[in-house]
Amino acid sequence: MHAQPAYVHNPVSPVTDTRKVVVDIAGLNKYYSAFHVLKGIDLKVHEGERIVLCGPSGSGKSTLIRCINRLEIAEQGRILVNSTDLSQATREAAQVRSEIGMVFQHFNLFPHMSVLDNCILAPMSVRGLSRKKAVELAQHFLEKVGIAIQANKYPSQLSGGQQQRVAIARALCMEPKIMLFDEPTSALDPEMVSEVLDVMVKLAGSGMTMLCVTHEMGFARQVAERVLFLDGGMIIEDSPPEDFFNAPKSPRAKAFLAQIVH
Amino acid sequence: MSLAELQNMFLSPELLERYGPRFIDGLLVTTKLVAISFTLGAVLGLLIALGRLSGNRFLRSFTGAYVYFFRGSPLLAQLFLLYYGLGSFKGFWQDVGLWWFFRDAWFCTLLAFTLNTAAYQAEILRGSILSVAQGQREASKALNLSRWTTFRKIILPQSLLVAIGPLGNELILMIKASAIASLVTIYDLMGVTKMVFSRSFDFQVYLWAAVLYLVIVEIVRRSLKFIEGRLGRHLQ
Ligand SMILES: Nc1ncnc2c1ncn2[C@@H]1O[C@H](COP(=O)(O)OP(=O)(O)O)[C@@H](O)[C@H]1O
Ligand SMILES: [Mg+2]
Numbered sequence: 001m002h003a004q005p006a007y008v009h010n011p012v013s014p015v016t017d018t019r020k021v022v023v024d025i026a027g028l029n030k031y032y033s034a035f036h037v038l039k040g041i042d043l044k045v046h047e048g049e050r051i052v053l054c055g056p057s058g059s060g061k062s063t064l065i066r067c068i069n070r071l072e073i074a075e076q077g078r079i080l081v082n083s084t085d086l087s088q089a090t091r092e093a094a095q096v097r098s099e100i101g102m103v104f105q106h107f108n109l110f111p112h113m114s115v116l117d118n119c120i121l122a123p124m125s126v127r128g129l130s131r132k133k134a135v136e137l138a139q140h141f142l143e144k145v146g147i148a149i150q151a152n153k154y155p156s157q158l159s160g161g162q163q164q165r166v167a168i169a170r171a172l173c174m175e176p177k178i179m180l181f182d183e184p185t186s187a188l189d190p191e192m193v194s195e196v197l198d199v200m201v202k203l204a205g206s207g208m209t210m211l212c213v214t215h216e217m218g219f220a221r222q223v224a225e226r227v228l229f230l231d232g233g234m235i236i237e238d239s240p241p242e243d244f245f246n247a248p249k250s251p252r253a254k255a256f257l258a259q260i261v262h
Numbered sequence: 263m264s265l266a267e268l269q270n271m272f273l274s275p276e277l278l279e280r281y282g283p284r285f286i287d288g289l290l291v292t293t294k295l296v297a298i299s300f301t302l303g304a305v306l307g308l309l310i311a312l313g314r315l316s317g318n319r320f321l322r323s324f325t326g327a328y329v330y331f332f333r334g335s336p337l338l339a340q341l342f343l344l345y346y347g348l349g350s351f352k353g354f355w356q357d358v359g360l361w362w363f364f365r366d367a368w369f370c371t372l373l374a375f376t377l378n379t380a381a382y383q384a385e386i387l388r389g390s391i392l393s394v395a396q397g398q399r400e401a402s403k404a405l406n407l408s409r410w411t412t413f414r415k416i417i418l419p420q421s422l423l424v425a426i427g428p429l430g431n432e433l434i435l436m437i438k439a440s441a442i443a444s445l446v447t448i449y450d451l452m453g454v455t456k457m458v459f460s461r462s463f464d465f466q467v468y469l470w471a472a473v474l475y476l477v478i479v480e481i482v483r484r485s486l487k488f489i490e491g492r493l494g495r496h497l498q
Contacts, residue, residue, distance in 0.1 A: 069404055097406035108401035112419050121415060122405035174405060 019046035021080075022178060022209055023068060028077035030063055030233075037063050038074065039233040045178070050210045052220040052241070055230035056256060061213040064230065065180045068211070069100040082177065098126055101171030105183040107163045109155040115142065115166050116151040119173045127174065134173070141169040145199045161192030165199055172203075179203065181212040215260050221245065229253045272466055281458045281467070288454030289474060295450055296440050299375035300433055306376065307383030314388050325384070332381030338442050340378055345370040345446050367446045375443075379436055386428045390421035423493055430486035434479050441475075451475065 023045035030038040037060045045051060053061045066072040067079060070086055070093065079086040081100065086093050110118050119138035123129045129137070142148040145165035147158075155163050164184055171179060181200065185193040197219050204210055204223040214220065220227055220241050227244040229237040231252050237244060248254045269275070313325035332340065348355075348364055355361040363369045394417050402412040444453035455471040 071400060071403060095406070097404060100404075102401075102404035104397060104401065104404075106397055108395075108397035110398065110401070110416055110420075112423070121411075122407055125408070125411045125415075126406045170405070 017044075017046050017049075019048060021045070022047050022082055023211075024078075024080040025068075026078045028064075028067065028074050028079065030060075030067065030072065030074040030076075037233050038067070041077070041233075041235060043228070043235065043238075045209060045211065047177075048207045048209055049225055050204050050208075050223050051212070051226050051228060052224040053211065053213045053228045053230060054215055054220070054256070054260075055228075055236075059230040060233040061230050062182050065102075065182060065211055065213060068178075068180060069097050069102055070094075071102075098174055099176055100178045100180060101174055101176035102180045103164070103167050103171055103182065103184045105187050107155070107160075107167045107187075109163055109167055109170070111155050114152050114154055115147060115158070118155070118166060119170045122170075123173050137173050137175075138169070141172045142166070144172070144202070145169045146195075159192060160188045161195045164188065164192075164196045168196075168199055168203070178209045178211070181210065181214065183213050183215075185214065185216060217245065217260065229256070231256075272469060274464070274466065277462060277464060277466070281454075281462070284449075284454045284458060285451070285470060285474065288449055288451040289478075291448065291453075292437070292440055292443075292450040293478070295371065295375065295443060295448070296433070296437050299372050300379055300436055302372075302376045303379035303383055304429075306380035308387055310380060310384035311387035311391060314384065315391060329381045329384055332378050333385070337374070337378050337439055338445070341371060341374040341442060341446060344374045367448055371443045371446060371448055375436065375440065379432060382432050382435075383429065386425050386432065387421065390425035390428075391417060393424050394420045423490075426486065426490050426493065430482070430490075433482055433486075437478055437482065438475060 021044050023043070025041055025043040028038055028041040028043075029036070041064060053064065055061055063072055067074050067086075068081065074087070077087070081096050084090075084092045084096050086096060109115075110121070113121070116135065116138055119142065120129075120131065120134035123134040123137055124131060139148060139151065142151055145168055147162055147165050147169065150158060150162065150166075155166065158166065168184075184200070185196050188196065193216065197216060200210070200212070200219065201223055210223075212219070212224075224241050226238060227241050228235050229244065229248070229250070229252075231250075236250050237248065237253050239249075244253070245257065248257055310325045310328060313321045314329070316322055344364075345367060349370065352361060352365070355364045363373075398416055398420065399412065402416050407416070440450060441452035443450045444456055447453070449457065451471055451474055455467050458467045459465070
């Protein structure tokens, strides 16, 4: 049987959760021309909540979280982020990205800039911080992810795990309220997965609202309050990790779990 | 054959003394012509590249046609079209106050070269902008960088790194093609060479010209290699 998670959390039913709703998705439908990717997604994310999304490849996980920071625009439905309606092309909707950090599978660091410059660009250019303030902030977060001494290196001089930690620090430098992770460890060599997950666990402990697409089930057990299982563009299950892993309701989730647990 | 005879055949001191300064002048004219038109062509080329990539259909087809025309016809034809063709509408240019420009071979040559190299540079820049990974744009968006900041700080530096090799080739082609200017009375390196040959009837001056072109091209080639190495240090 599985060991008890080290991180103690308190799963609350999404219905009775009294925390503030920071992301409120209702009736979301998204198409890639004729292809119906997201089929009527309803999802409420509460402040400080940690959600893991999993599901087979192509089920729409990336598309769903990319809708939350408007990297994709859905054709139908409503997304409120901190009560800003993202379906309207307003100035507020455009600014919502400043409140949401995103970490990509392939890091997407800027290769021609040093680690430090990667981290200070957006705080200076978007938030209008002075260089001094931005550097302080960057050093603070690089410290947190354990990369402070590499601040003057270029991304290509770092390992994959280090690059992903820089990418997390870069996102945190915008001091976002919500962090999105899109398979942050699936492009990494196995020995580097844990250093990235450790950073994410620490971040979860600090109270950050997190939506993570990941198949790292150990991580899900340890930090997630809810696991969402997506299949064919729909949320098939939405339950605390114990329930999801020990007693998945749908046959598809069962099949999926059997596959990834090997 | 003695050494002195050999020297007289390829680098006659007498000829060198009489015409040497002219060759220096010609070299300067060629350098100026290429430097100005290549630089202006880079600015215009970048704008055309952006037009080619723009979401606006009119801009896209206009810049597409521009590139198609200037890359699809000979530079010589473009130069003659400008200098002799447009230059023949004296009355019109006088009316719009541009006659000073179109009657002057130097300005017409600069314009023709600029328009021509802009088309080539636009294609190089367009390709290099497209070569920047999509993830770079997504990361910029996710960080809420403005479109302008994204272009200036993320896309342009990375695409210039890709473009610098092909741009260097274009510069070298321009240096050699600039000899065409001599056909509209410009005393560039080739113009000077032709003039000196018509006076001295000594073929060695063409050898000088060839060597001088070679020297400029080699200097340019080495500088570019150096710059490329410096810029791309961290991307190895
Ligand atoms: N830009 C796009 N254009 C067309 N189809 C896309 C695009 N992006 C994703 N898709 C398709 O949408 C489906 C869901 O993609 P995605 O959200 O990336 O799934 P997941 O992250 O769960 O693997 C896939 O079938 C994929 O092929
Ligand atoms: Mg995905």
